[in-house]
Amino acid sequence: MEQYHILNRVSTPADIRGMDYPTLDALCAEIRDFLIQNVSKTGGHLASNLGVVELTIALHRVFHTPEDTLIWDVGHQCYTHKILTGRRDRFDTLRQPGGLSGFPKPAESPYDAFTVGHSSTSISAAYAASCANKMSGSDLCSVAVIGDGAFTGGLAYEALNNAGRSKNNLVIVLNHNAMSISRNVGAFARYLALIRSKPSYLRLKERVEMILDHTPFIGKGIKEWLTSSKSLLKVLLYHSTFFEELGFAYFGPVDGHNLPELEQTLRRARELHRPAFVHVETVKGKGYEYAEKNPMAYHGVGGFDIETGNPDVAPADSFSTTFGALLTHLADRDDRICGITAAMTEGTGLVHFATEHKNRFFDVGIAEQHAMTFSAGLAAKGYLPVFAVYSTFLQRAYDQILHDAAIDRLHAVLAVDRAGLVGEDGETHQGIYDVSFLTGIPGVTIFSPSTYHELEIQLRRALYDTEGVVAVRYPRGSEPETQIAGCNPAGDFSFWEGTTRLAAVSYGRIFHSLYPAARAQKEPPALFQLNRIWPLSDKLVEKLLGYERIVFFEEAVQNGSISEHLCRRLNEEGYQGHFTAFTLPNAFIRQGSVPGLLAEYRLDQDSMTTILQEELSS
């Protein structure tokens, strides 16, 4: 830490408010070095954070944080914010168990105004804060910092539509990445690029106003006429961007790496005391060659070698890439198959599909609602849509699954990635609710493969042997290293004989912990691995009724879990034995390693071994 001479002097934003620009430039360089050094060890989001170093400094200098409310959209770009707000010395604990969160977290600091993690919430929350300030007679300001990617989410638009008609002290900062011009999705992104390419056009308005302001008599008269009349010129001059039409004062585009210019613009926006929209241009990965060249690779990273830019470990095969390869292969032979993603082409393994089946691939932006309704629309026309989505983001599409797809039994396939615990991203990203909310929607079928081979077989079943909405859910990362003999992945469940005194049941990746735990018992229990986890197989229930005791291990929140549904069903069938379920609690699960968290909730092999022993000796 001794090399960070300036940074070491910063404990709160007050410490940077008195600095001059040469010092601030040096501070920016130190912060970039600090970010690269740390993230190369802890992993995390690098490119987006390197892009907002100046912006973060400018925001904390212009606004009186934490009294002024500052909300980061998605929140993965909050690292400099954390470093400047008293968390520099704990920064090496980022994303570690018990350490700093990779996202803003109010419990961690008063500077973190709102829990974030999912996209497009910041304008709603900042507008709410501005309404609260207004109601309490406060003159404080609220700021949302939102990327152009997050602007593809409808929630951002809903909030903009509400905020624009207010007179509140509210500043929306659009963080417009160079990266996104080519990659970002949709007509709105194209519109932003158009604005950026036409600064002279946009500045015309300012120039005309300035000229009029400085031309005595005649100028003033013309300006008044312009302002009051309904002339064409007024419409043209005073509604030069959509944001102005929505009620915002528009500033920009401004260079997001030029501190004085940034601060001047933000200060003007703050002084307006009405909704303002500041369009800031930044470069993702700014200051680290490898990240600037390939910002996607440095969006979320594990550790890496700073000199070469090489990641610690070459990316292994994963459920995501296996799914992507398989879907591409299936689509070669079936031209009804479409691939849909909500801005997660890489994450969900659809890169190859996107090039091989370009005309049947749809990246809709961060717009899970639309992705689902769009999938339903394709299904209604006889296509086979496969919406690949992280479990945590599928939460956004609950009503669209139920209302747009399930009611009419449209055949849409959900490839639910990152199902189960995700580890380092913590509470906001755990994929532990999908079983609960999907089984609450009538007619949904769910498969839960634990290996690539099972994924392949069950994805085929989902596509070709199932009606209505069907989800295939699989965890983050790779399949278990050891395969299990005797599986029946094409059936609704696999079964291994054992004592009639105990049946042990599970599904998904933790079955690979249950299997050895069970087989190691002196008198091994019967083993059931569920493949089609919902609806419950009648044959499964019938078989289970024959055991004195049943123990079920499940990596999902308790309410609405398969084990809970099974418990009810066993009760209906008059089961007289003992049924015990180990699930995740009805609680939010904080960040930690997946193995560590599984152990904490007794879903690891050691715990299972103990539990089975206890059950067998009961």
Add this chain to the structure above:
Amino acid sequence: MEQYHILNRVSTPADIRGMDYPTLDALCAEIRDFLIQNVSKTGGHLASNLGVVELTIALHRVFHTPEDTLIWDVGHQCYTHKILTGRRDRFDTLRQPGGLSGFPKPAESPYDAFTVGHSSTSISAAYAASCANKMSGSDLCSVAVIGDGAFTGGLAYEALNNAGRSKNNLVIVLNHNAMSISRNVGAFARYLALIRSKPSYLRLKERVEMILDHTPFIGKGIKEWLTSSKSLLKVLLYHSTFFEELGFAYFGPVDGHNLPELEQTLRRARELHRPAFVHVETVKGKGYEYAEKNPMAYHGVGGFDIETGNPDVAPADSFSTTFGALLTHLADRDDRICGITAAMTEGTGLVHFATEHKNRFFDVGIAEQHAMTFSAGLAAKGYLPVFAVYSTFLQRAYDQILHDAAIDRLHAVLAVDRAGLVGEDGETHQGIYDVSFLTGIPGVTIFSPSTYHELEIQLRRALYDTEGVVAVRYPRGSEPETQIAGCNPAGDFSFWEGTTRLAAVSYGRIFHSLYPAARAQKEPPALFQLNRIWPLSDKLVEKLLGYERIVFFEEAVQNGSISEHLCRRLNEEGYQGHFTAFTLPNAFIRQGSVPGLLAEYRLDQDSMTTILQEELSS
């Protein structure tokens, strides 16, 4: 029917395609009369349907339905569409058990392309259909008809953002009601009004183009320069509305009651073979004096007297109005209380609150996601937000409840109206999923009052004695006519002594059927009425363990129900008796009368009487 000389000749849209305009004018008059006659008897949506008679005719004449895909947003304005597509003779069964749905329903007709009921889905679905047409090499067109109200929903924007960048055969028809200028919410609505007020400005572009087209040599040169250059003029002329900036060809505003003009514009849009946006002006309630004057009152109506416009029955007290009055009263004394609604000020009973506490009232438009995140944002600033919302529309905010409010235990109150079966609106509107999805979110508390008095007490508990997200859910309509003696509405549950051989449990309105059914038994069972239905009261569980048998009646979908959670809990506690639950099935419940549906699923008093008898004699 004999008075409808022209309408009687229409069985399919083909029958209107050859008619001349005088005949069509007469047809429009007949349809209006038909609508008024029928809806005055069956109830339903009147004003919106009277507004789109000409538009519906124009659409079916210009587009080749059903091969061209026609999707009505929300769908309550589909009556003329149904009348013209072979359902005229069954129209008197509208919204009745076994009768026509009040919404488009693919199972009912090939002209109904997509299941609708909730708002803002039409552009996603129509765009999907246009993609499907493109993939299959078809030249057919897809049309979405969407009101300005539905445009406040973010899903519409997500879809627009995707559709605008395509080259598909897609026409978005904006049905812009006169009513909505004053009532509709937000900056976008203001923008639409601005466009409408500036037809001369918008038509400038057409005029300039026409002049240039008709001026030889010089004109052509200038036009080419305009089209190819990056001049200011080009930007001004060729990006005259936001829709054009998003990639749509913009047409309008056009008079929605002028058939020739409408058809000409729609035909031009269809012939473009690329995304087009047609801005149509209509008058809600057109042609029926009372509905034109007061369209809100005729948005959704019961029967009414045609001559006087008076409804069959004066609006009774309801849970909604009781809630509204109470919240207004509480807000008189507590200036932290805010009322939030998503375009349902009247429906949720907040009319009075909106005037009494104007500065703490927020109608956010049809934007449930924003409503919830906004509520969370207010809670984060120490306010007491109460989001009043129909159960079925709360489905839209699932992720916002979980991610934006529940993770940080923000204290936001959900006033969940129309919880349980809603009757005539059918599958798309049943409020039977909220218990399932809310109990799947950690930390949520749920109250379920069955009377106004209980609502009052439990809303106070929700506001002042509960942490985190808390829902108070109550049914559509009025409280039961008879009150029950011995309730303990301030406690987590009410209890009436009875035989230890049987405990009968329920909550909400159907407890008022269970109570008499139980008390009428020779040897009455013990009775439990849950007030705080979730989390389960430990004391309740402890008491229940003392009964030989337990029977639970619940008006909610089975998976994720309170009875299912209780079944699991009883199992954990080692309960040795018999537990039986009667819930709604894991299925979509079609339209019907609420009493009829309750009887069908054995949740009425007669069924309960029989079930209790059987339980007591087991």
